[in-house]
Amino acid sequence: YNTENRRFPELLANLPEPQASGLPEYIKIVEVGPRDGLQNEKVIVPTDIKIELINQLSKTGLPAIEVTSFVSSKWVPQMADHKEVMRGIERHPGVQYPVLTPNLQGFHSAIAAGATEVSVFGAASESFSKMNINCSIEESIERFEEVTKSARNMNIPVRGYVSCALGCPYEGNIVPDKVAEVSKRLYSMGCYEISLGDTIGVGTPGSMKKMLEAVMKEIPLSALAVHCHDTYGQALANILTAVQMGVAVVDSSVAGLGGCPYAKGATGNVATEDVIYMLNGLGINTGVNLCAVMEAGNFICTALNKKTNSKVAQASFSTATIN
């Protein structure tokens, strides 16, 4: 792309005082592109490309980068190289590199490969749990308890995800109290943070607010994160709603990597660039360099031979038609 034609629109944005509007002063961005993003890409990405992506992301100021998933390569071929990736990346001080561990076996494998933080994935829907990991919510909780017990013994922090927080591809509507219940189970067993995922992106500011109100009765605000998918274009509005309610951790994926496995051709993860652009405009500190993220996004899109899903990147890399 032509650097001269790149515009830096964040310079145009006013920077109001976040405290005056009741918003968090700082928001932690959890970058899920290398795992959640790539996992939902059709093309199998070579190991060295994955490593280079993560290395570039490590230089952007992102405080947490989800690296890979220690799941059976039969289920998720994209993540078959989890050990090589884990061992191959440059580990920057001050940056967390969590990995997914669906069970005790995956956990041990992750630790052996050098992981220092892990994540477990629950769901607020029985049907989704059965279809996704072949067991009930209760059975999945039991598996996770094994992981958190071992993790506690080794001083390894565990992050908990709750999928289908705003809707399920099989069950449809999900009751907020169910999300609160599953979140509470994960938090009580020792997860330091619960990331609430709008897995199919059907949520709106209305359903986000209701769900968070229910969950916030059980989990302290500081332990909550939102993981919004942009399948229906609602992600930034949903994230804004969460941030207005005090949520200070947001998951996103560089270049909006990762389509939606439940709606062919539709988008999935919200783009990190677009989230940062919005947070910058709200005067909220993230510590992340937007231009550096756009560069990493440009790298991976070139490598994948695909267009970015980030609107900020699309607008910034376009050939400007004005002088």
Added chain:
Amino acid sequence: MAARRLLPRWAGSLRPVSSGAAASGAYPKRVKVVEVGPRDGLQNEKNLVPTPVKINLINMLSETGLQVIEATSFVSPKWVPQMADHTEVLQGIKKSPGISYPVLTPNLRGFQAAVAAGAKEVSIFGAASELFTQKNINCSIEESLERFEEVMRAAKEASIPVRGYVSCVLGCPYEGKISAAKVAEVSKKMYSMGCYEISLGDTIGVGTPGSMREMLAVVMKEVPVGALAVHCHDTYGQALANILVALQMGVSVVDASVAGLGGCPYAQGASGNVATEDLVYMLNGLGIHTGVDLQKLMDTGTFICNALNRKTNSKVSQACCRL
């Protein structure tokens, strides 16, 4: 030919959700959606659209429940060839009772041509940026307001309501940052001269919820919120978040374009108008009444995208594609 897109049963926001959010007073109970696809949308499409296609588009939109559909622009075909058929379009459409079909009129000549062709409502386009006004209509803001005074006088005599637009309210492609005070000044002048509504346009989509809030707070000191509308572009993916903030501040009129028609003339390849489908999906999820049938709207979007041989910019539509 694209297959018909149907909202999956899990999407949930086909109709307004009975939500506490609207009832609690945080959001307006009703929002008027102003459909600008046939004018703002098509005007920024590369291919010249045949007159019968334009007419059919507007007729289909008239069946969706939309109350306001901007039909065309009475501007010289030298400047805007896409709108050269303005008289045929205005006279050819089936005008449903209860629906308003405003047309753009940049000056007295355009106004007279519009009224002769049967227009019952017109719009005039100002800007909060001197440079933008110079580049766009070859005069200063002050001179443009003088032209509008002529239109207002004639409109008053003919009892024709006039809607005022202010462009570049959150940033200008030439000047960069735009002061909220300037936006308020231009808006006040247009409101004082008799415009019943002022539509505030984020012309290049650089605005964020932060800058939107700041700008509206200043404008609302000069123009009553009941007379304000927002016209957000989604070039940086911020449109729905910006609209959400506007709604929180009491704005209850929102402009949008079916299928997100209309790219951005200032960033080649980037998107422009926010998609009406995505807006209605969000408003439904907030329990806000619009009167718009989302499925019929999506069908209309499918029609025009097929006719234009292009993909939709609406994420809701993309998510519902069965192909």
